[in-house]
Amino acid sequence: MVQRSTVKAIGVISGTSMDGIDVSIVETDGDTIVKPGPGRTFSYADDLRRRLQELIAEPARAQSEPLDDLDQAVTDAHIESIRRFMNEAGIAPADVSLIGFHGQTVYHRPEIRFTRQLGVGARVARELGIDTVSRFRHADVASGGEGAPFVPLYHRALASDLAQPVMILNLGGVGNVTYIDGDVVIAFDTGPASALLDDFVLRRRRLAFDENGQLAASGVVDEQLVAEFMRNPYFDRPAPKSLDRQDFHARAKGVEALSDENGAATLAAFTVESVIASLRHVPRPPQRWLVTGGGRRNAHFMKRLHERLAVSVDPVEAVGWDGDFLEAQAFGYLAVRSTQGLPLSLPTTTGVPHPMPGGELHRAA
Numbered sequence: 001m002v003q004r005s006t007v008k009a010i011g012v013i014s015g016t017s018m019d020g021i022d023v024s025i026v027e028t029d030g031d032t033i034v035k036p037g038p039g040r041t042f043s044y045a046d047d048l049r050r051r052l053q054e055l056i057a058e059p060a061r062a063q064s065e066p067l068d069d070l071d072q073a074v075t076d077a078h079i080e081s082i083r084r085f086m087n088e089a090g091i092a093p094a095d096v097s098l099i100g101f102h103g104q105t106v107y108h109r110p111e112i113r114f115t116r117q118l119g120v121g122a123r124v125a126r127e128l129g130i131d132t133v134s135r136f137r138h139a140d141v142a143s144g145g146e147g148a149p150f151v152p153l154y155h156r157a158l159a160s161d162l163a164q165p166v167m168i169l170n171l172g173g174v175g176n177v178t179y180i181d182g183d184v185v186i187a188f189d190t191g192p193a194s195a196l197l198d199d200f201v202l203r204r205r206r207l208a209f210d211e212n213g214q215l216a217a218s219g220v221v222d223e224q225l226v227a228e229f230m231r232n233p234y235f236d237r238p239a240p241k242s243l244d245r246q247d248f249h250a251r252a253k254g255v256e257a258l259s260d261e262n263g264a265a266t267l268a269a270f271t272v273e274s275v276i277a278s279l280r281h282v283p284r285p286p287q288r289w290l291v292t293g294g295g296r297r298n299a300h301f302m303k304r305l306h307e308r309l310a311v312s313v314d315p316v317e318a319v320g321w322d323g324d325f326l327e328a329q330a331f332g333y334l335a336v337r338s339t340q341g342l343p344l345s346l347p348t349t350t351g352v353p354h355p356m357p358g359g360e361l362h363r364a365a
């Protein structure tokens with residue numbers, strides 16, 4: 001049998017919750033061989049995080065201002081994170097063939113064929129001396145795709161030996177699912193995961209998030225409000241479909257009249273119901289759910305999901321994956337696929353008209 005050659009790629013992303021920059025490494029042939037390595041998260045400096053949070057709250061600026069300063073600051077923070085990761089993990093630049101640099105999403109509007117990730121790939125390549133792929137989502141969006149989610153092909157590679165159909169649920173700022181059943185891979189954003197709850201507990205309690213879901217667990221759900229939130233046409237819209245982090249904020253104002261506990265309980269219930277609604281868009285009920293992203297640490301989400309789904313719902317660690325770094329690893333894997341001209345997204349994951357290659361390669365020298 002011909003042994004396919006593998007390379008090592010570093011993947012780096014800051015997700016929509018902007019809690020930090022995730023860096024990891026994966027050894028892969030860009031196809032079926034994937035050997036994930038360690039990962040690390042590095043916080044943004046408070047000032048940079050604040051500037052990014054202000055920006056995403058002002059969509060008009062995020063869409064049209066040049067934002068050169070922020071672009072450079074985000075790039076610097078990523079370069080520094082990759083350097084520290086390599087130092088701490090004892091990885092020499094010569095051991096790494098590629099960097100997959102996602103950047104920071106600040107605005108995502110596929111319906112107007114627009115997605116924006118801050119970060120300058122050419123500078124990452126030059127300063128670290130490693131070829132770098134960036135702008136993963138642009139070709140997809142330009143051809144009419146949703147431009148997200150992009151992790152599903154990595155999920156497919158990892159899940160090849162699991163019993164199927166299986167659902168991988170990412171609970172980040174926004175939620176997204178990947179349904180895998182043999183060659184069938186269906187993916188889409190489910191709704192708000194932690195974004196609404198994070199913003200609510202920040203406003204009410206000056207907390208970055210509801211640790212373990214304890215505030216939500218102590219409140220009573222306003223079922224009428226949840227039902228009202230669930231009337232949003234997004235949930236019936238056929239997949240593929242994707243969301244901006246802020247998409248549900250305007251319509252979720254009703255929780256302002258509730259106590260801290262009941263507001264948190266109601267927003268958490270909304271997140272769970274939006275995940276349940278994903279079953280409307282897959283051919284068969286999955287026999288197992290594997291949960292990744294920071295929301296898997298929210299014990300309240302996990303308990304409610306298990307009650308509502310009545311099948312096993314486990315963190316991805318149950319099958320040996322690292323839920324803190326799947327997204328970073330995915331962009332390392334996708335960087336390798338990009339240089340091989342392989343698709344990064346499919347009609348069933350982002351709605352592109354045909355399997356779509358993408359990413360832009362910046363040479364180190």
Ligand SMILES: Nc1ncnc2c1ncn2[C@@H]1O[C@H](COP(=O)(O)OP(=O)(O)OP(=O)(O)O)[C@@H](O)[C@H]1O
Nearest residue numbers: 015016017172173174194209211212293294295297
């Ligand atoms: N111990 C915990 N208890 C409750 N929630 C938690 C805990 N740890 C993390 N979270 C939640 O997870 C969120 C971060 O998740 P994650 O890092 O997966 O998001 P992200 O990758 O930035 O987002 P996205 O996947 O949307 O781009 C936090 O904002 C918080 O709401």
Ligand SMILES: CC(=O)N[C@H]1[C@@H]2OC[C@@H](O2)[C@@H](O)[C@@H]1O[C@H](C)C(=O)O
Nearest residue numbers: 016105108148149150151174176327
């Ligand atoms: C445009 C954008 O950055 N979207 C993120 C966001 O956060 C979660 C969800 O919405 C997902 O669609 C995507 O991230 C992951 C990494 C993805 O593309 O699979």
